[in-house]
Amino acid sequence: MLPRLTELFYVSKAMGPFARDLGHDGPPFAWNPERRALLRAELDAYYAKLYGLTRDELRYILDPADIYGDDYPSETFRVLKNNETRHFGEYRTRRLVLEAWDRLSGS
Numbered sequence: 001m002l003p004r005l006t007e008l009f010y011v012s013k014a015m016g017p018f019a020r021d022l023g024h025d026g027p028p029f030a031w032n033p034e035r036r037a038l039l040r041a042e043l044d045a046y047y048a049k050l051y052g053l054t055r056d057e058l059r060y061i062l063d064p065a066d067i068y069g070d071d072y073p074s075e076t077f078r079v080l081k082n083n084e085t086r087h088f089g090e091y092r093t094r095r096l097v098l099e100a101w102d103r104l105s106g107s
Helices: 002-009 013-021 033-050 053-062 063-069 077-087 092-105
Strands: none
Touching: 002 033, 002 077, 033 053, 033 092, 053 063, 053 092, 077 092
């Protein structure tokens, strides 16, 4: 997981000393929004596993309506979901996190 974290934070030369302390001796990483979304999703799935969550518990955290239906009176990431639906035509974070979960689980 450390290489993923390093890739997320080391996008400026100012972070070079910290990146080198963590074993990275290359240049800063390019800012790539798609790659960053994937890295964040992989880390989210990894942390969910570390916390002992089930896939359904993770689904609930990402979007309670996914478990209990569209009329469920609670939301967790409304702004993120709305922005991604408008921009990508889907709740991309939910999909990416669950895909990463499935890869970690070997599903």
